[in-house]
Amino acid sequence: MRPLFGRRARRRWLHLIIGGALLMPYFLAALVVVGRLRPDPAPFSSVSHQLTAFACALPMAAVTALLAPARPLSVAAARALCGVPGDRPLADGPAGTRQARVRTAGWYTLHLGLGGVVSALTLTMPPLAGTIMALPFSRSLRESRTLGLPEVMDRPWILALLPFAGLAILVAVACCAAWAGALLAGRAPVLLGPTPQDRLAAAERRAADLAVRNRLARELHDSVGHALSAVTLQAGAARRVLDSDPEFVREALAAIEETTRRTVGELDSVLGLLRSGEEPGASEMTGPALDALDGLLKHCGVPVSCAVRGDTGTVPAAVSREAYRIVQEGLSNALRHGGGGVPVELRITVRAAELAVTLDSPLPERAAAVRPGGGRGLRGIAERAVLLGGRAEAGPHDGGWRLAARLPLRTDGQESR
Known part of the structure; x- marks a missing residue:
C-alpha cells in the first residue's frame, strides 16, 4: 500500500491538489466565457460546459506560465512535494530563454491539468464510494428518491458486492493520483531541468x-x-x-x-x-x-x-x-x-x-x-x-x-x- 498511500504518494497527491486549486481561476474565467458563447440556464451543472471550460483553461494557464518568475515557483513546489530523484537536478532562477519559458509553460499546464482531474476525482469519488458502501446497511438510503436506485439493487448478492465496489473506487482514485504524481515527478527534470543555455x-x-x-x-x-x-x-x-x-x-x-x-x-x-x-x-x-x-x-x-x-x-x-x-x-x-x-x-x-x-x-x-x-x-x-x-x-x-x-x-x- 506504500506506493498508493505512503508519504511520497501523499505529498505528490497534495501537489496535485495545489495544481487543481491553481486551475480554478482559469477554469471559472473560461466557464464565464463559454457560458456567454453557449447560453445555458445552468452552466455550472452542464458537463459539456465544464469540459469545454477545462479545455479552454489550460491554454490560458500556459500563457501565464511564460512569465520568467513562473519557473522558480514551480521548481520550489516540485522540490518540496514531487519527490524528484536527486540525480536529476532542477534549474534555479527565472527562465531567461525562450526554450526555458516554453518548457515551464508545458510543466505548468501539465501540473494544472492533472491536478484538476485528480482534484475532481478526490472531491467526487470518496462521497460516492461512501454512499455505495453504506447502501447494504441502510434501507432508507436505498429507497431514497434522490438516488433513484433501481429495484435490482435490493438483490442480496448485489448488496454483498457494494462495499467492495466502493473500496475499489477509492483504490482507483488513489491509483490515479499515484500515477499522475509519478508522471509529474518523471517529467519535472525534463521540463524544469536546466536547458543547454542554463548549463552553459x-x-x-x-x-x-x-x-x-x-x-x-x-x-x-x-x-x-x-x-x-x-x-x-x-x-x-x-x-x-x-x-x-x-x-x-x-x-x-x-x-x-x-x-x-x-x-x-x-x-x-x-x-x-x-x-x-x-x-x-x-x-x-x-x-x-x-x-x-x-x-x-x-x-x-x-x-x-x-x-x-x-x-x-x-x-x-x-x-x-x-x-x-x-x-x-x-x-x-x-x-x-x-x-x-x-x-x-x-x-x-x-x-x-x-x-x-x-x-x-x-x-x-x-x-x-x-x-x-x-x-x-x-x-x-x-x-x-x-x-x-x-x-x-x-x-x-x-x-x-x-x-x-x-x-x-x-x-x-x-x-x-
Missing part, C-alpha cells in the same frame, strides 16, 4: 569563479613567496655576520621589516577580497604597480641593475600591476635558485603598443632543490601575460636565465579581468 551559463560562472580563485592564488603566491624568500635569505646572511658586521645586520633587519610590512598589507587586501565572497573588479584589485618598483628592488635581497626606457606612468593600471608581479616573481626565482649574491639585470621598455619586461640572471652552478608543491611561479607569469593578451617566456639564454614578457598596452576589456 553555469559552466561560465564556474569558469569565472575558478579564474578569480586562480587570480587571487597568483597574488598570494607572488607576494608571500617573494617576501618569504627575501626574508629567509636576509635573515640567514644577518645570522652569519651577526658578530662581525653589525651595520649589515641592521640593514638586513630594516629590509626584513619593510618587506614584511609591505607583504602584510598586500595579504590583507587579498584576504579581504576572499572574505567578501564577490568577484573582484579592476578597481578592487589594488596592488603595487611599477611606481613601487624602487622599493621592491631595494629590499629584494639581490643586486639588481635596472634600466627603464619610456614613461611607465602612461602604462594602464592593470598592465602596470601585472608587470610588477612578473618582476617580483622573476626576482624571487633568481633569489631562490641563485642566492643573494647573484646579480640580476632588469630592463623595462615602454613602447607605443606594448610593455616589454626582460630579466636576466646567471644560472646557479648546481641545480637548486625542488620545493614540495613549488613550480607554479613561471606558470603564473605566463597566465598573467595571457590574460592581458600578451606572452611570457623563460629559459636558458647566453649561459644564463632569461625571463621575457610582452604585455600589450591596450586596455579594452582587460581592466575587468
Whole structure:
C-alpha cells in the first residue's frame, strides 16, 4: 500500500491538489466565457460546459506560465512535494530563454491539468464510494428518491458486492493520483531541468569563479613567496655576520621589516577580497604597480641593475600591476635558485603598443632543490601575460636565465579581468 498511500504518494497527491486549486481561476474565467458563447440556464451543472471550460483553461494557464518568475515557483513546489530523484537536478532562477519559458509553460499546464482531474476525482469519488458502501446497511438510503436506485439493487448478492465496489473506487482514485504524481515527478527534470543555455551559463560562472580563485592564488603566491624568500635569505646572511658586521645586520633587519610590512598589507587586501565572497573588479584589485618598483628592488635581497626606457606612468593600471608581479616573481626565482649574491639585470621598455619586461640572471652552478608543491611561479607569469593578451617566456639564454614578457598596452576589456 506504500506506493498508493505512503508519504511520497501523499505529498505528490497534495501537489496535485495545489495544481487543481491553481486551475480554478482559469477554469471559472473560461466557464464565464463559454457560458456567454453557449447560453445555458445552468452552466455550472452542464458537463459539456465544464469540459469545454477545462479545455479552454489550460491554454490560458500556459500563457501565464511564460512569465520568467513562473519557473522558480514551480521548481520550489516540485522540490518540496514531487519527490524528484536527486540525480536529476532542477534549474534555479527565472527562465531567461525562450526554450526555458516554453518548457515551464508545458510543466505548468501539465501540473494544472492533472491536478484538476485528480482534484475532481478526490472531491467526487470518496462521497460516492461512501454512499455505495453504506447502501447494504441502510434501507432508507436505498429507497431514497434522490438516488433513484433501481429495484435490482435490493438483490442480496448485489448488496454483498457494494462495499467492495466502493473500496475499489477509492483504490482507483488513489491509483490515479499515484500515477499522475509519478508522471509529474518523471517529467519535472525534463521540463524544469536546466536547458543547454542554463548549463552553459553555469559552466561560465564556474569558469569565472575558478579564474578569480586562480587570480587571487597568483597574488598570494607572488607576494608571500617573494617576501618569504627575501626574508629567509636576509635573515640567514644577518645570522652569519651577526658578530662581525653589525651595520649589515641592521640593514638586513630594516629590509626584513619593510618587506614584511609591505607583504602584510598586500595579504590583507587579498584576504579581504576572499572574505567578501564577490568577484573582484579592476578597481578592487589594488596592488603595487611599477611606481613601487624602487622599493621592491631595494629590499629584494639581490643586486639588481635596472634600466627603464619610456614613461611607465602612461602604462594602464592593470598592465602596470601585472608587470610588477612578473618582476617580483622573476626576482624571487633568481633569489631562490641563485642566492643573494647573484646579480640580476632588469630592463623595462615602454613602447607605443606594448610593455616589454626582460630579466636576466646567471644560472646557479648546481641545480637548486625542488620545493614540495613549488613550480607554479613561471606558470603564473605566463597566465598573467595571457590574460592581458600578451606572452611570457623563460629559459636558458647566453649561459644564463632569461625571463621575457610582452604585455600589450591596450586596455579594452582587460581592466575587468
